[in-house]
Structure formats: C-alpha cells, structure tokens
Amino acid sequence: MENEQKQFHKSRRGKLLNILDEDSLVIVLGSTNVARSYDDAYKFKQNKNFYYFTGFNQPNAALILAPGGFEVHDGAKNKIVKTKEALFVQKADPLKETWFGRRLGYEKVSKELGITIGLENSRLGDVIADILSKDTINKIYVSMYDLNKLSGEIKDQLKDFMRSWITLSTNVQLLDLNYLVAKMRMVKNQFEIDQIRYASTITASGFYNTIQQVKPGMHEYQVQAMLEYYYKELGSQDTAFETIVAGGNNTCILHYNTNREKLKNGDLVLIDSGAEYNYYNGDLTRTIPVSGKFTKEQKEVYQIVLDAQYAVIKKIKPGVKLTDLKKYSVEQLKKGMMKLGLLKKGYDATKYTLHGVGHHIGLDTHDAVANKKISRADFDTLLVGNIITVEPGIYFPESAKEIPAKYRRIGVRIEDDVLVTKGGREVLSDALPKEIEDIEFLMME
Ligand SMILES: [Mn+2]
Known part of the structure; x- marks a missing residue:
C-alpha cells in the first residue's frame, strides 16, 4: 500500500482512539464473501467502515482498537506486547491461495498496512475474551448492523463472544459504532x-x-x-x-x-x-x-x-x-x-x-x-x-x-x-x- 494511503487510515484510527474513553473497546468487522449462486460468489466488497480504518481488502478480517491498550501474544515476534490496535486476518494458505487469490497473512500486516499487530483471525474470540476478563473495559463499540449480517469465519469466532453477552457485567455497555464513524466519514x-x-x-x-x-x-x-x-x-x-x-x-x-x-x-x-x-x-x-x-x-x-x-x-x-x-x-x-x-x-x-x-x-x-x-x-x-x-x-x-x-x-x-x-x-x-x-x-x- 502506498505510504500516503497508509497514513490516511492510520490517521482515522488515531482520531477514533482520541474520541473514545480509556475504558472502550472497538470491534470493526470486515466483510465475508457472499454467494451468488451455487459455488459462485459475488465480487468481494469490503465493509466500508472497516476499509476506512484499515485500507485492507481481503475477506474475514476484523480490527480491534482500545485506547487504554491491551496485551496480546505477537506470533511474529513470539512475545507478549502491549498495543492499542490489532488486525485479525485469514491464515496464509498456499493451496487456497492458488484457487481463490492471495492472502496477506498476519506476519505481513504491520509492514504492508502499518497496523501495529497482525494476528490470525482464529484468535479473535479468545483475544476479546482475554481483554474483557481484565475488567477494564466498560464500553464495547460494534456495528449492530454488521453483527446482524455476520457470516463466515468471523461469525464462528464471535459466537462465543456474543453468547457471553448474557453474562456481561452491568458495568459494560454495548454501543453502536455506526453513528461515531458516520460523523467521521461525513x-x-x-x-x-x-x-x-x-x-x-x-x-x-x-x-x-x-x-x-x-x-x-x-x-x-x-x-x-x-x-x-x-x-x-x-x-x-x-x-x-x-x-x-x-x-x-x-x-x-x-x-x-x-x-x-x-x-x-x-x-x-x-x-x-x-x-x-x-x-x-x-x-x-x-x-x-x-x-x-x-x-x-x-x-x-x-x-x-x-x-x-x-x-x-x-x-x-x-x-x-x-x-x-x-x-x-x-x-x-x-x-x-x-x-x-x-x-x-x-x-x-x-x-x-x-x-x-x-x-x-x-x-x-x-x-x-x-x-x-x-x-x-x-x-x-x-x-x-x-x-x-x-x-x-x-x-x-x-x-x-x-x-x-x-x-x-x-x-x-x-x-x-x-x-x-x-x-x-x-x-x-x-x-x-x-x-x-x-x-x-x-x-x-
Ligand atoms: Mn445520486
């Protein structure tokens, strides 16, 4: 990705992090492929809010942002790091890539997109659960519209997270992200x-x-x-x-x-x-x-x-x-x-x-x-x-x-x-x- 574009998306993440309180967690969901007929899919269209914050154009990805920061195991460096942002992407897979096109893989997220940490999307549910277990998050921002349409690998990952809502502490508010992002995108x-x-x-x-x-x-x-x-x-x-x-x-x-x-x-x-x-x-x-x-x-x-x-x-x-x-x-x-x-x-x-x-x-x-x-x-x-x-x-x-x-x-x-x-x-x-x-x-x- 060109440097100017990288800077643009980075500035959007920075602005959102600035608007939010320290006890917030944002989950921005990317799109998944949509079936057109039988085994044929529509041309892939990224979720526009997700694109706004990442510039990333591959399916089954998600971005999390937390102004207070969180700790996560960085597979590329093989150590625990503290970060305010992480992008979850599809695992690189030579056979699938031969059939369906390139996958960036989490190892290249930081260099290619300028997002601090890249993780495999199979870790999304666990990482969110881990962040919430620390009891420092009181506001979770997610697009209800996107959650409603959720499918594919990200849906599998978020099932447990969504089930956990019934036992979320009363101190935790679930808030819609769309209004804030719409105000920015305007x-x-x-x-x-x-x-x-x-x-x-x-x-x-x-x-x-x-x-x-x-x-x-x-x-x-x-x-x-x-x-x-x-x-x-x-x-x-x-x-x-x-x-x-x-x-x-x-x-x-x-x-x-x-x-x-x-x-x-x-x-x-x-x-x-x-x-x-x-x-x-x-x-x-x-x-x-x-x-x-x-x-x-x-x-x-x-x-x-x-x-x-x-x-x-x-x-x-x-x-x-x-x-x-x-x-x-x-x-x-x-x-x-x-x-x-x-x-x-x-x-x-x-x-x-x-x-x-x-x-x-x-x-x-x-x-x-x-x-x-x-x-x-x-x-x-x-x-x-x-x-x-x-x-x-x-x-x-x-x-x-x-x-x-x-x-x-x-x-x-x-x-x-x-x-x-x-x-x-x-x-x-x-x-x-x-x-x-x-x-x-x-x-x-
Ligand atoms: Mn018109």
Whole structure:
C-alpha cells in the first residue's frame, strides 16, 4: 500500500482512539464473501467502515482498537506486547491461495498496512475474551448492523463472544459504532477529496466519450457498455452502483437499471452512473436527446431543471442545511413548471420532482449516514469537507394524463458532485457539459 494511503487510515484510527474513553473497546468487522449462486460468489466488497480504518481488502478480517491498550501474544515476534490496535486476518494458505487469490497473512500486516499487530483471525474470540476478563473495559463499540449480517469465519469466532453477552457485567455497555464513524466519514480530508475527485473525473470522462456516440436504434445496454468500458480503461475497479440508462418513458423510473430497451429518435435518454475508484465513488447524471437535438418541450423542461441545479449549487456553503436545499430546489422547479402552465397554484409539485436534491457521497454512494430516521438532523448541516451530489429532476411519465401529451415521456435529472469549501463550493464534475447547446454540440456528427 502506498505510504500516503497508509497514513490516511492510520490517521482515522488515531482520531477514533482520541474520541473514545480509556475504558472502550472497538470491534470493526470486515466483510465475508457472499454467494451468488451455487459455488459462485459475488465480487468481494469490503465493509466500508472497516476499509476506512484499515485500507485492507481481503475477506474475514476484523480490527480491534482500545485506547487504554491491551496485551496480546505477537506470533511474529513470539512475545507478549502491549498495543492499542490489532488486525485479525485469514491464515496464509498456499493451496487456497492458488484457487481463490492471495492472502496477506498476519506476519505481513504491520509492514504492508502499518497496523501495529497482525494476528490470525482464529484468535479473535479468545483475544476479546482475554481483554474483557481484565475488567477494564466498560464500553464495547460494534456495528449492530454488521453483527446482524455476520457470516463466515468471523461469525464462528464471535459466537462465543456474543453468547457471553448474557453474562456481561452491568458495568459494560454495548454501543453502536455506526453513528461515531458516520460523523467521521461525513467530513472528507485531503486524501479522500483526491480519491473522490478522481472517481468523479473518471465518471465525467466516461460520460463525455459515451454521449458523443449515442444514436437512435442503439440499445440502453450498449450505452452502459461504453460508459463502463471508459471507467475501467481509466483504472476504475467497479461501478459505484448499477448503471442507469433509461430511454423515453423509462426516464421517469428512478432506479431503472434493466437497460434492455432500444433508444428511439425523439426521446430523451437519462444516464445516471458512477465509477468506483479505490472504493471511493462518483455519481453523475446527464439527460440527453437520443437524436442529438432536443425538442422544444424537452428544452423547456430541461432548462427548468438546469436553472434549479445552478441555483441550488450557488447556495452551497458551510452552515447550510440539506433539508433547506431540498425545499429550495422544489420551489425553483415548481416556479418553472408553473411558468410553463403545467402546474396550477397550490398543486403539490413533489408529484413530479419525486426525490430529494442530493446526498453525501464517499465510500458509499449514499454516504456515511447512520440510521436515517433517528439521526437525520445530526447530518443535515453542511460542513467544510463534505461532498454532496446536487441532482434535481422533473418527471412527466406517460401515465400523467393531466400533463399535455407533448410533455409526457420526459424525465430530466442533472447531477454533479460538489465539495463544500470554506468559501462556498467547488463542482468536482464541472468539466462535463450540461448546457443545452453544449450537449447538442457534443452530439453533432
Ligand atoms: Mn445520486
């Protein structure tokens, strides 16, 4: 791992250790492989909180942190050492590695990842039990969500630990880790800003190259294939989420991703997609005319959405609330629809604007927010170092009979990734055209 990245993850562990009281123990669980069908597994995706603290991308691992320190037998040095951190990893195994890929092995943890102690994951249960037996820990932090989904080798290891809860002293509190980590992950430092900037740039580049090649008769999946080709060609390891290429009436289905239909002359096509780079995500949307030329009605609706997007972006600065941006966005869109005579006064515009104005983006595409219903307010105010999407939309499906026919089958969303700075904002995906004339120029033969 590059030194800069090592330093980043180390700084995250250091920050968490600093926040916590001396009598705390943190257990951060990595992911395990998930079956796709029979003996085939989905591409491995590391648990994002675990990745944040370690940068380690192999399955069946766990990290423990304790600000008060703990003693453990270090197999690599063959002696008892005191440490505040230990990473548990799969045992190196030449035969399994021949079949399923490399394993770091505990011996290389310290050198490769910069985490003080590496241990075999079969020791996780015993080490935790040993730490708790000293009666110095009064708070155990673990993600309840991750515990609930636990499987594989780590589950076997933690079974005894979880059984022991019924006899945990009343002095010991079991606390959810997600809120604390979400608060940390919400604010990006320079390393993360660089990663997301790159993911966003790859995404913009893929859009730029693909948009030029869209033509009537092409299928939605062919547009998807081109887009994802460019992502991978530029070093992206995966897409941030299932790519949406939605033509015609499909533009009005928010999470449409079957992408099987043919693009028709005269229709719009909405492309919502992101490249993943080193686990960080981009997320952009452009809506373009299949023929290369917008119709009059498409232009009218498009311009409302674009103006609203500019207006919202202009409002972004530290201290502003996401919920207020959403309200403002709907007001702008509503004003535009009323001007076109498509909405009567007093009518609820959200029937056509459908979703919020944006979300935090980072290791997750919808990033770093703990249980939404409980703690939404705690994540509402924008801070320097936040990265959010701004993605207003208007959707008039074929079924909206109250809207004149010429305006139906029109769904428009425009989305960019925006960094909150001291002075206001920076649009990370600014290089990708979105003005009507610029899109039409880009699509010219
Ligand atoms: Mn988005």
